[in-house]
């Protein structure tokens with residue numbers, strides 16, 4: 292086990308880092324009114340469902356506390372639990388592989404698929420395989436990966452990227468999905484309408500044929516139970532169960548933080564997850580498998596345990612709380628920033644509040660430096676998180692790390708210059724009073740509205756994103772002296 296504590300793990304590669312900063316990407320997203328309508332409708336609906344089912348439980352808060360405690364204790368002994376998981380999987384006929392980063396994981400999976408002689412695979416929706424860019428790596432090796440989750444299928448056929456952890460096609464409405472199916476789905480009924488049932492039937496017919504001919508499946512895992520070596524996938528459509536049972540070979544890629552010590556611990560998460568994610572009392576499909584069972588299901592099982600920056604994150608005893616995430620997406624659905632920009636603006640496979648704290652830690656904060664600022668720090672994410680991750684505090688902490696990293700630059704940033712100037716002005720009452728009087732010159736602006744929407748450089752950086760109030764005719768000190 293050479294990839295865990297004590298040995299610096301390589302920082303993440305794969306789809307954890309965007310090409311553009313969050314403000315630039317968010318600016319474009321905010322200009323798309325259709326996107327905002329789609330997101331507003333979808334997040335409002337899921338929020339309402341979640342709130343209703345959570346209110347049914349008197350002990351919801353105790354469940355959250357239990358979830359937080361189990362995750363904290365598991366992370367403190369992650370190496371022990373992972374080794375137990377490895378032993379249990381191996382004892383039941385599975386093979387465990389350790390991947391330090393995305394490249395290693397992709398190479399392992401590609402080699403395993405090649406060894407079967409197959410050129411196509413079916414896939415269960417999986418954040419870990421998106422994180423490492425597995426589909427692209429397989430395509431480079433001449434292997435076609437078919438996504439089978441309905442939303443993932445829509446994203447794949449549309450040549451698009453997922454924009455939500457749970458509902459990857461949340462940015463698409465029914466009319467757009469119909470267009471994608473008509474354009475990209477071979478043999479689809481040209482009379483297809485945008486009625487949800489008709490769209491689902493079209494996807495079902497398309498997928499059924501792939502399920503029946505696939506010999507290899509690739510999945511993620513929501514949980515891995517160390518005591519028995521059992522892996523679990525929870526989903527709503529049944530596509531996961533088809534992938535997990537029909538093919539001859541099953542390859543599961545799981546982040547190392549997904550391990551839970553025992554079934555007793557799992558019980559807590561199976562109560563927290565469905566209510567937080569889809570607003571359901573229980574998952575429609577919970578599939579669990581342990582190694583290989585002769586004559587039943589896949590006869591070869593491989594588990595790829597993925598680090599990809601997690602060990603480095605674990606090394607930070609505060610920041611590691613981000614690894615407690617069970618990917619329910621509740622924090623996305625309540626986030627006022629996510630609701631307006633959608634997931635693509637984050638540039639990372641993990642969007643929303645959890646993405647803003649997880650991605651910078653997996654890649655190193657300077658590689659995703661704009662994400663910790665993609666928040667109003669309203670705290671709604673903390674309130675809904677089923678494992679009580681204090682996302683606002685983690686965001687502030689990451690911002691501080693970014694600012695500290697900037698201090699070592701030879702040429703200071705405009706922000707650092709502005710802060711140094713503000714600090715100098717505020718150091719003495721005399722300087723501050725002088726600055727107040729000088730600011731009165733700004734009263735010539737914003738005369739009609741009381742707001743100033745454009746200031747000259749360098750202050751234009753402030754008004755590019757917000758209005759400034761018109762300076763008052765009388766300062767507080769002057770008012771105080773007069774009275």
Ligand code: SF4
Nearest residue numbers: 616617619620622676
């Ligand atoms: S941070 Fe909490 S609320 Fe957000 S996805 Fe993870 S578990 Fe869910």
